[in-house]
Amino acid sequence: MTSFANRLHREILKKQTPALVGLDPRWDQLPREIQERASQQGGSDAAIHARAFEEFCLRVIDVVSGLVPAVKPQSAFFEACGPDGSRVLANVIQHARNAGLIVICDAKRGDIGTTAEAYAAAYLAGEDPQAAPYAADALTINPYMGVDTLQPFVSRADAVGAGLYVLVRTSNPGARDFQDRQTDDETLYTAVARQVENLSLQLARGETYGSVGAVTGATYPEELAVLRKVMPHTPLLIPGYGSQGGTSQDVAAAFDGRGLGGLVNNSRGILFGFRKGPLAEEFGEARWEAAVQAATVKMIDDLAANTPAGKLRQSSK
Amino acid sequence: MTSFANRLHREILKKQTPALVGLDPRWDQLPREIQERASQQGGSDAAIHARAFEEFCLRVIDVVSGLVPAVKPQSAFFEACGPDGSRVLANVIQHARNAGLIVICDAKRGDIGTTAEAYAAAYLAGEDPQAAPYAADALTINPYMGVDTLQPFVSRADAVGAGLYVLVRTSNPGARDFQDRQTDDETLYTAVARQVENLSLQLARGETYGSVGAVTGATYPEELAVLRKVMPHTPLLIPGYGSQGGTSQDVAAAFDGRGLGGLVNNSRGILFGFRKGPLAEEFGEARWEAAVQAATVKMIDDLAANTPAGKLRQSSK
Incomplete structure (x- = not known):
């Protein structure tokens, strides 16, 4: 069995980018054609929205599957x-x-x-x-309840070749309320x-990443550098790029x-770039899939130009 | 609109008990008759288990709805x-x-x-x-990401008369990893x-509970007493009674x-009491619903005899 870390890195090397597309469908933001088609079939609002989310996400996947290694559906919108x-x-x-994507x-x-x-x-299917x-290939999980509550996820991940992303330091302002608190001369998130x-090192079995x-x-690039040092064997998932204000230099x-x-996530900036700004002007709502493609390529190029992820292109030549 | 706290307490006063029945269906533990009926209809394991969970939970609800104010389905088993x-x-x-239960x-x-x-x-329907x-009437939520991530839940709860239960101190051994850490002269959970x-006080609007x-x-009764003092306007949900080792004195x-x-939860002790011990001897699997009823009544009597919840009976006379 191939571990999640190895499967992920194989796909990152193949696509030559660590760009991750977040699938956060929001009814109000969807292209009108999709809203209308979903509505015409009738049913409850929930049924209509679900139908529209499906068409939208499937079409986004078809656009980005040749470009990026992974997508990240946000469960809340579907629930x-x-x-x-x-x-x-x-x-x-x-x-x-x-479509060959890591999920x-x-x-x-x-x-x-x-x-x-x-x-x-x-949620953890892993390789099969x-x-x-x-x-899914991997799942995000919350550590508040303690390490013994992470362990069943880790055991399953190890058994099926799946991965986990544990919340360590989130990008919202309220992250400082508890995560940033000092405890025993370190922050809680540290x-x-x-x-x-520790958990990832156990699963790494001598390879670089578990x-x-x-x-x-991270709010500041220095925080991310510290976290990378504390977790040398841990794959990182970095939210906040693009619409949340993060830049390629920050990551x-x-x-x-x-x-x-690392994987760098962008959701709204890619999905709904067609709604305003230069992509709206260039493509408009009618060509929203072209806007999704252009936003994805722009992010990929930005990461390649301004982070060590640029090495992914050089190494393949 | 009636707030969640008031609707909950109305139901507690009516049933004269703070006993909460946790609905944690586990396939391996279900009565064989339910497993077999669900299996006969065929389909995937997931479809069969879902069907069995439905029959089991609906029948448990029918047994306990006259006895307790509330039930707590555990989403994970359904997911x-x-x-x-x-x-x-x-x-x-x-x-x-x-059936008139708070969920x-x-x-x-x-x-x-x-x-x-x-x-x-x-998840938050509230009164309607x-x-x-x-x-549901209320939802459990996790505070790790910070107060700004609780706020959208609080706003919705306030708007529809729903409730929330925020994880503060959990009953598993690993709770000490992060929740018990000292930070600024207090534990993280404090x-x-x-x-x-603070949030509950805002929603209480002059009433005792928000x-x-x-x-x-709480692992020790003293911890619970401290938490009650720190949160005088906050309804408490207490896990760990019964099969996890907690007693009525502890709560x-x-x-x-x-x-x-307060609400005191019991899941396995009520649902699967028919599988071993005195309830198994008295009722056996064939009369599992009678065992569910007996386990519920036993818990109610225990709480009435050994906690201030006994006042609920006296006040109604």
Whole structure:
């Protein structure tokens, strides 16, 4: 079996970029043609929204699957459509995997013992895309309840070749409320980071990276550099690029000398770039898929020009 | 509109107990008759398990709805059945609400901004049981990401008369990894507790309790007493009673002089009491519903005899 870390890096090397496309469908922002087609089939608002989310996400996947190594569906938007949304989430994940993409389900789950096992069984398919109802390669999880609540996820990930991204330092202003608190001469998020590194090191088995990753939405580039040092064997998932204000320079410290070790997420900037600014002017809503493609290529080029991820292109030549 | 806190306490006063039945269906533990009936209809394992979970939970609800004020379905077990499980979770919640029960969906969600809004819209119906696809009265949420990530849940709860239970101190051994850490001369969980109290006080509007509650699985009764003092306006949800080793004496400090302010959860001890021990001997698997009823009554009597919840009986006379 190939570990998640190895599968991810294989795909990053193949696509020559660490760009990650977040699938955060929002009804109000969808192209009108999709809203209208979904509405014409009738049903409850939840059913209509779910239908529209499915068409939108599948078409986005078809645009980006040749460009990026991975996508990250945000579970909340699908759950808000009820059971119809859950069915669509499963289909979106399956479509992305069929397209050769690594899928990170962003659901931020966390619970004790057998409950955590149930979440892991629900979302962690790992290498075999039939091995879970929501057949993701990896899942985001929340560490607040403690390391024993991460362990069932880690065991499952190890067994099926799946990955995890543990919330370490998030990019929202409120991250300072608890994550940034000093405790035993370190921040809480550093304490969490050390535990994540331990888990990932166990799964690395002598390779550079294990399959337990960390979500590190650093506010300052220096924070990310520190976190990278604390977690040398941990794949990083970095939110906040683009519409949340992060730049390629801000994320550069995530990568090793080969351009590996990090994924940089962009959701709204890619999905809804057609709604305003230069992409709206160039493509407009009618050519929204071309705008999605252009936004993705622009991000890829930006990361290649301004971070060690540029090495991914050189090494393939 | 009636707030969640008031609706909850009305139901506690009516049933004269703070006992909460956790709905944690586990396939291996289900009565064989239910497993067999679900299997006979065929389909995938997920479809069979979902079907069995539905019959089991609906029958448990029918047994306990006259006895307790509230039930707490654990989302993970339903999610593990995929979209079929999500449909069953929605049905279980609806059935419990139709039976007059308060429903706390235990999903431990947490995310930023509009993503948190999507989770809140998915799970917080509040007073109107048609107002969300998973139409719970209240939802458990995780505070790690910070107070700004709790706020969208609080706003929704305030708007629809729903409630929240924020993880403060959980009952698993690993709770000490992060929650128990000292920070600024207090534990992290006390810091979280103070923020929860602030939020609940805002929603209380002069009444004793607000609708932002706390999950407080204290290891020692003294911890619970401290948490109760830090959060005088916060409804508490206490896990760990029964099969996790907690006793009625351990939870007594949760209650005010009227016997209000707390809910004590029991899942396995009630659902699967028929599998071993005195209830297995008395009822056996064939009369599992009678065992569920007996376990519930036993817990209610224990709480009435050994905690201030006994006042709920006296005050009604």
